[in-house]
Amino acid sequence: MTIAGWARSLAMVLAFACAGVAARAQDAKGVVTDPAILEKNRKENAECYGCHSEAGYKNPPRADMDMVKLRALLHDPAKFDGSNHVGMNCKICHGQPYETYPHPAGLKQNLSPCSECHATKSLRVEKQFEDSVHAKNLKDAFTCQTCHDPHVYKVAQKIGDPRVIVAQDNQMCIDCHNSDLRYSKFSAQLSTQKVRPDLDTLHKWLPNARLHWQAARCIDCHTPVSKVKSLQTSHEILAKDKAEKNCVACHSQQSQLAARLYRYAATNAAADLGFTNPSYLGSAYVIGATRNPWLDWGIIGAFAATILGLFVHGAIRVVAAGLRGRRAS
Amino acid sequence: MSSREYLLPLWLRLWHWTNAVLMIVLAVTGASLHFADPELKLVPFSLATTIHEIAGIALAVTYAFFVVANIVSGNWWQYVPKPPGVLHRCWVQTRYYMWGIFRGEPHPYPPTKEVNFNALQAVVYWTIMYVAVPVVILTGLVFFYPTWAPERMFGLDGLLPIAMLHYVAGAAVILFMVAHIYLGTMGVRPTSLFRMMITGWHEH
Known part of the structure; x- marks a missing residue:
């Protein structure tokens, strides 16, 4: 962590402590719940959105702005409010000196790393990530944000609905793996450049591949089952030769999906009706896994x-x- | 002394055996998919899916041929249980299977050129061929094109009731097939009816 990072963390802690609101300002997961802080953050974030949103871009508050640069730095307030980081102040991650325009140079380097807040999780994720195909090929060029856009991303536990989880998580993969432009940007960093393989061709062996992509996550086959119970969704992304190809891993009564995609869906099913894997009932019929023993x-x-x-x-x-x-x- | 009568045209025999082979293939692969388990030595899942899909489409085509050929040839009339006395004739036939056959009694309603099926056969065949098989084919087609399935049904994923219907109707058809094969041994000789299904000639 940089000195600036330490200073920012210290400032955050002091700010909460001094206000005497640390106990009621956040819930157990660290989500801001204090209405006064939420309102303060909303107002301050609105100032950022004044430029850094579609609406701000269309009606910029100044005439001398670098619109090309701004175009690449827009965020959707609605999506942010639906994300994990809802209620947080932009400055928590982006730092303080944004009051003047143009903003001082080099601010991007001051961006807080995810581990600054997600320290415990980062330690466990990092170990899994080190063994992933992404870490092996791209090393430091591949960061948390490469997949998880902090302005949009929501963890599966908070989403609950497996179909929505699938749509969000698979989008992260296809953003690169179905885009020649983005894929080549990363591929350029490899010693031998790779041409993006066609996803349909790669998955030709998989019956109803496109149907699978709507109902299951890429990572449900492209990650091993994590040994860490509290982190069952592994960050060890596997290349095609190591990915799960045994259909009955999911298509059987002992279906792995129950502990993966459907881990948080159990409470969503209205009634189990005597079926095996009852958490699947609300969103999918999985041959071999959705069975009624009676x-x-x-x-x-x-x-x-x-x-x-x-x-x-x-x-x-x-x-x-x-x-x-x-x-x- | 036994006599012979030509009852079954070539198209009907060809359809029958094509249908039989497809049904067996679908039953084996269908069971492999439904009862898929790492511990059970069944047809590998991916292979079973491919075979089941191909055989399923072939069955749909074969069934369409069956319906059209039945209409064109007038054979559909054979499947209609003809009143009056359908229930009584069904009972007589059941009694024969349960009792008369053990005593060596003659068939109460032997097939003729005009009436191929006894009343019990007509009722069962009609139910299987015009209710159960269409249900299996239609639900199977929804499986093949899952977007045809409603998004949700009874608060569950829309494909689930379709899948259950496919499974139950499929099981009913195969259950019928088991009994049908056994009843095939009830000719003048145990092999007579199987020979008839190959040659078209019925032995009285």
Whole structure:
């Protein structure tokens, strides 16, 4: 952490402590809950959005602004309010000296690293990330923000609905893996440049690939099951040769998806109706995993009874025919 | 002394055996998909999916041929249980299977050129071919084009009730097939009816 980073962290702690609101200003997860702080942050963020939003871009407060530069620095207030960081002040991450225009040079270097707030998580994530294909190929060029846009991203636990989780998380992957422009930007940093492989061709072996992409996350196959219980979604992204290709890993009663994508969906299902993997019921039918043991046993029983009945019938026919033959002779 | 009568045209026999092969393939692959488990040695999931889809589409085409050919040839009439006395004739036929056959009694309603099926056969065949099989095919097509399924049904994912219907109707068809194969041994000789389904000639 840089000296500026330490100073900023210290200032944050002092600010909360001095106001005497530290205990009620945040919930257990560190989300700001104090209405006065929320209102203060909303007002201060509105000043940033005055330029750094679509509306600000269309009606800039000054005529001398670098509009080309600004175009690349726009954020959607609605999306931010739906993100994990809702309620936070822009300056918590971006630092203080933004009051003047043009802003002082080199501010980007002062941006707080994610680990400044997410210290414990970062330690665990980093270990998994080091083994990922991204870390091996791109090293430091690949950061948390490469996938997780802090202005938009929301953790799965807070989303709950698996379909929404899938849409958000897969978008992070296809932003690069389905974009020649973005892919080549990263590929340029490799010793031997790579041409972006076509996703449909890569997944040709997978039946109904596009259907899978709507119902499951890329990472559900492209990460190992994490050994860390509290961090079941691993950040060790696997290349295609190591990714899960065993269909029954998900398509069986012991479906892995229950502990991954559907980890937070259990409470969403209205009723389990006796089905296996009941957390799936509200959003998907997964062949092999969504089963009703009562129905299965009923059908197996019907087959067993029919086959047994036919065997008995056949046996009686054979015996009866034998007896008739003996009687006739 | 037994006599022979030509009852079944070539198109009907070809359809019957094509249908039979497809049904067996669909049953084996369908069971492999539904009961998929790392511990069970079934058809590998990915392969079962591919085969099930191809055989399913082939079954839909075969069924369309069956319906059209039945209309054109007038064979559809054979499947209609004809009143009066349908229930009584069904009972007589059931009694024969449950009792008469063991005593060596003759078939109560042997097939003729005009009436191929006894009343019980007509009722069951009609139910299977015009209710259960269309349900299996239509729900299977929704599986093939999942966007056809409603988004939600009964507060659940829309594909779930479709899938359950597909499973139950499919099981009913295969359950029928098991009994159908056994009843095929009830000709003059145990192999007579199987031979008829190949040659078209019925042995009285």
